[in-house]
Amino acid sequence: MDVAEWTPHDEALNSIIEVLRDSLVPDSEIQRKVQEKIIMMQKHPDFANYLLYILRNSQAYEEHVRALSAIILKNNVSTTYDTIPIPVLNQMKQECLHLMLDSSKDVRASITTLIGTLIWKGNVSSWPDVIPYLCNLLDSSDSQVSETALMALFKICEEYLSKRGTEKEESNESLNALVSKFITLVSSDRTVIRRDSIKLLNQAMQDNSATTKIHFDSKMYLNNLFQVIEDDDIEVQKLVCQAFCTFMETRDVAILSQIHNIIEFMLQKTEHEETEVALQACEFWLATAKLTTCRDILIPYIDRLLPILLRNMKYSEYELDALRNCIGVDEHLDDKPDDIRPFNMRNSARSNEDDSDLGYCNGEGDSYEQTDAIGEPYIGWTLRKCSAASLDALSLKFGDEMLPVLFPLIREALNSGDFLIKESGILALGAIADGCMNGLKMCLPGFIDYLLNCMNSDHSLVRVITCWTLSRYMGWIMEEPTAEHYFIQVMTILLKHFLDGNKRLQRAALSAFCIFQEEARLKLVPYIDFVLQAFLLCFKKYKFRSYLLLYDAIGVLAQSVGNNLNKLEYINLLLPPLMHKFNSTEDYYDEQFMALMECLSNVAIALEGGFLPYAEVIYSRCLLIINETVTSIQCYIENPDEFELPDRDPMCVAHDMLLGMAIGLKTYFVKFVTNSNLLQNMYYTLQDEMVQVRQPALALYGELIKLCFDHLNSTVHECIPIIIENLDKRYDIACNNAAWVIGKLCIAMGNKIEPYANQILERFLEIMQTMNGIKTMYQTVAISLCTLGLVCPDQVMPHLSVILRPCCQAMRNVGDCEEKDMGFRGLCELVVRNPLAAVNDFIYFCDAVASWNEIRSDLKETVTNILIGFKNHSGEGNWSGFYEQFPPLLKMRLNKLYGI
Template sequence: MALNEWKPSEDALSTIVRVLQDSLVPDSNVQKAVQEKIVLMQNYPDFTNYLLYILSNAQSYNDHVRTLSAIILKNNISTLYETLPITTIEIVRQQCLELMKDTSKEVRTSVTTLIGVLVCKDSISSWPNLIPYLCLLLESSDSNLSETALSALFKICEEYLSRLGSGQEEHNEMINELLSKFVTLVTNERASIRKEALKLLNQVMQDDIDLTKKHFDTKLYMNSLLQILKDNDPEVQKLICQAFVMFIETRDVNILPHIATIVEFIFSKLEHEDTEVALQGCEFWLASAKLPTCREIFLPYANRLLPILIKNMKYSNFELDALKDHLGIDEHVEDKADDIQPRGFSTGGNDDEYYEEVDYDGKDLMGEPNVGWTLRKCSAASLDALSLQFREDMLAIVVPIINQALNHNDTLIKESGILALGAIADGCMSGLCPYLPGLVQYLLVCMNHEHSLIRVITCWTLSRFMTWMMEPEQSTEIYFIPVMTILLKHFLDGNKRVQRAALSAFCIFQEEARLKLVPYIDLILQAFVMAAKKFKYRNCLLLYDVVGVLSQSVGNHLNKPEYIEVLLPPLMHKFNSIPVDEDEEFLALMECLSNVVTAVEVGFLPYAEVAYNRCLQILNETVKNILCFNEKPTEYDPPEKDAMCVAHDLLLGMSVGLKTYFVKYVTNSNLLQLLYYTLQEEMVQVRQPALALFGELVKLCFDHINPQVHDYIPIIVQNLDKQYDGTCNNAAWVVSKLCIVMGQGLEQYVPQILKRYVEIMQTCNGAKTMYQTVAISLCSLGLVFPDTITPYLGNILRPCCQAMRNVRDCEEKDLGFRGLCQLIIRNPSAAVPDFIFFCDAVASWNDIKVDLKDTIRNILTTFRNQYGENNWSAFYEQFPPMLKYRLNKLYGI
């Protein structure tokens, strides 16, 4: 039945129209009533037809009411599509095509969105006349029609390709034709059409390389791009730059024949008056720096490129305007609410600290005025990345420019020179070494510059040379002590941005110095205490991070009464006085304490009960809120979970630091029951520390866990998923601990665990911590269940050896090698094809236990004897000289 054959009820129609008109009233109470009425009207028979009737009736209803009708219709179809009769769907589709020609831009736009939803809910094949019809409109001389059709096609392509990538859509030849059509539109005479075509094709290239190759010819796209290089429209220029970036990032070879032409085009954009165009041009170099062939292709352009990048690293007027209220003495000014940005929380990894000036990712993590990703940032990131490719070959070009900038009277040029010096630090370190004594002294002087911009960037640039300063041959008196002292001094700078920059640099200083800090712990703690009294909210957050890094760096050297008396009372006073668990400061403080308690160990005992009880309170309340929300999601708000993340971290720190003293808190509480829920929490940041905590409890108090352990093991196994590195790593570590304490009691779970481990190790590259932990855990299983694991030796020997060779000497590594040796002894023939990897792995030990050493020596000797002297000699000659040396030194082979 066509829509013109359907007759609405006047009463129902009037009611619906009245509700739509009321929705335009700017009153919250009216809006709430409208939403309630719309929900009720969902039950109207033919509600979809009513909305479509209003949308299609331009003579009776104004554009606002019609547009709103389209929005509600879209939502209605999205929610109820499966329940609607096919005849209703066909009517909606028919009307959508007719409404593409509507005189109202608002209506046309809303209809293109509605078309997108209809395609989303079904497949393109089910609406065969859609794309041909839109392509016909695309050829119209009426710009309204062609641009509306283009918008609809854009949305269809986006939806189709996303569904195709996720396996929800089958390949459709019409899309091939449509993408080819978009390629031809790149050279269309209308700029608006050129822009939309470029946007879509760039998106297609960005989304999926394989799909790109299947669905359109990138060679034709490149040819179209080359035809519009002289286009004067700034938006088109930006999109052309983006397209070339996509060709670089997808390693599309069609760019290579035209690289000289493209580079000239990019050069013409780097100094464009529109900084957004220049930024997109700069992105090309940042992408190019990731190419394995970058040096070969682009080093010849370094003479022209590098000076432009350094020039573009000067602050723009836009950036300076954003910073204008943050340049002078502002330590007394309270932080504004919109200055404080959410922060991430660690889950056992190391978090790098950045601040606005060198935040190459544009995230503004330190809460600076959010100017986003700028030409200055992109230029600095590009120079940094290119320095890793060009290395010392670029110094002859950049050193004179940087020297000139460093000695310039213009503060902004001097600042850009200091930034450039820091940017080339990683790539050009060996070439810079002869200059560093003088440069570090220069930077120390700049730390006292009158302008805060100089002090801020100098902190960062100093941090880039920390590794060099910590080398044994560098003088402690000339570098270590002066740098430490000047950074501590600037904790108390009058400018809050300088304070943050000093704190960030000091984090890196501590990470590099580690135990060199021990003689100066008292001095550092006094600086922390003074800073805590002075800092406003945001800088306190970072101070907690710095305290945490100190704890990680010096470990139990912090466990002295005089240090604990300085550090813990103010931290615990804050801990007890912040009432809101989800407060940013409380979360940062909890993270800090988790590191401190690990370092001070039993020195934390006077504060342990208070900390434990609050953590338990957080877990109890959050788990309760989660269960309530899951049961009645319409009645409860989604629970906040950040506090639960850091509560797990602090409990984990306490278990590691307090060891057996921690057991009494566990056995007198419901922590184990709470872990049953949090180990299954969908949020990875909760599961990861929960798994680590459970593993520590297995070590500390397995007798307490044992009666219920079989409720937990399936959950642990479920977390052996390589998609989530951190949780998989921790789950594998837990399996190792269970293997030790349970022995044969783990037998029923071994097939499930083994299946997951083999799948994980098949993609092992030997570099990630997760693979190392899984390899050790898998080999540990081999020690307890050799008959079950031995048949898989041929599949796991190489990846396990590649992973374990990179593990430092420790008890876990010892256990893993013992298991691996037992597997080889039981099935030596399976080890033959990859025996060289075993040789390489066993050579990685520095301090190996005598019995394990004898076992490995016997395996090596047995293999040598079975090979025969001639075969063994030929095999042995493949080994690198260092491997031969290590095997001879350790095992006499």
């Protein structure tokens, strides 16, 4: 039967109409039943035909019912496309084209979405008449028809562009040509067409700049943008600014011919009265600052740009209005829902970039925008923040060259009687801290005195930004002899403002104090009691969100002073309030509880055996969290219709907590593991689909190998294949941790790991081929690969010529540590067994062995023998020529360490 002649059954049709009408009733119970009925109806083979029937009968059904049927049809197509018969799909496509002329605006809008979905699920080549038809409508004199056609074409292009780079990618001349057509529409007489065309083209440049070049004439697009550069429409102005930013971000050379005109335009728009236009224009300076040629481009304009940026750093009325309830004394008020929400804590794990001990990774820190310093995150990205970020980025490019222009402007702002202008000057002073430090050093004593005085300002906004700006100069404050003068002053004033009546200032002071602690490190040891007393007062005063920063600050203290915190008087001050919070929180999905667990993890590492009295209750809670989450995940996997997928965040934090306890308690931790089902649960968490779960689970497993391998030995062969699966550089931090675990397994198992050596080697070789991920991952892989060579040299040795250079390049940057020692022993073993394979890249071996500060005597002897052997084998003449290639510093290091 012809689909067009299909007729519905009245009973089924009426049921569907009833569901569509009920879906508009604002009642949660009715909505739940509607969703259940729709899911059930989707299983009916004629469901799409019924929806098409409703769509085409404009006389019989209300507009909202027909529009809703199109939306449901779109959802149905999205989930069941492959099962819909071809005749039904073809009929659907024809109906879509007819309905583009429907009198209902809502129906037309819904149809454009359906067209986009049909393109996404199928392809344009199977619907060849859609683009020519829509292009004809685009030229219609009826503005409603042309705008609907534009909307449909826009969605087709969006779907097409989103397919680029996927397995569904198709090459379609009509679509590529359509992108070019939108370039010609940039200068259309109709505002909506100009606006949507620029919006789509900007998306094309941002997301697919490489693949669209064939049919994307960037010069023509640039020229057409200049035809609308004075457009009255605010949205068009924003989009033009965005386009110029995108040209800069994608480093499109077409911009060079117009760079002077563009910069003049952007300078003008950065001062635009419409804040959104000014913000979009300001993004241009941030994008330009990322270019290596930034200075050359902006030198002629920097004198005009800097005053504009500084003026834009003053709080806007919008920001002041958003902050109006948190400017004065508000400590007595409960936190608002906006404040009680997921909050990104600072990185509380050991950082392999800074520590000499190579180990696992646990994540990265906050971005410029996320900090408490410049404003509350819920305000969003504002012109003030963008201007400050731009000034920061430009200072890194121009350095002290900016100061002759900027210094008088900042001084003027700091001396202003308007506290908002003064506040913007303090922000600017903080923004240039990294880039202009050398030029500022002579003036910093005066500036720091000024900032310390500003901490007593009547205006909380001034006090908040002063905390942040002080934090930007903590490195200088810690230098001798500066520290002697400022250390106690800065510490005292920040501790004082922990207890400020303004909650936002409490958090700003805590955040700045975290930086203070990180820079001070062991300088804090004499003042631990003083700091803990301040923390103790905070427990009596704080509301929800300030606790998150308090836990962060306590964790950073533990990291900074290490086991100096392990004194009974300190433990008696710190642990009771922490454990009171721990024991009084029953909801482990609570954000504050997870922040507390992160804090306790760092405290456990610092206290070592001093944490033991508190370990059992915390271990039990962590195990409960992991047990319940693993069970819930298994239930969901087996029966997704009956169970919900649980939030895994508490389980991630529980793994981190156990990891901290394992590191701190060492052998004391073993009794907890042996008397529990932790290992059974870890079998699942090590292979969880979420990398955020696998990452800490792998780190914990590695620590358990070090502490109690005998207990793991019975199940290790079940886990090794899972560890190997995690050697995937797409998930670099989990990959790093898995490689670290492999190194620990090599040490624990020796040559018993040989059955897995080839699988491990295959993954390691693949990772080391392209070193374009995080540096620590390649360092860890290199060391574990060489450690594998120590215990399974016969498997690794044939690959020495391939791995020598990348392994040496990675390991040379690792500080002295146990892992590096094992890695170099393995590398030396491979070189001794296969010296010819090392000849071509021997200079990298020399460079790597010169990276030691203190090398163990037996390893030193092995390296020395290899170097002497190579020298003797080369002959005096060849060695002299080879040796002369070395930089002077390398020659000096080799001579000092090995007498070469």
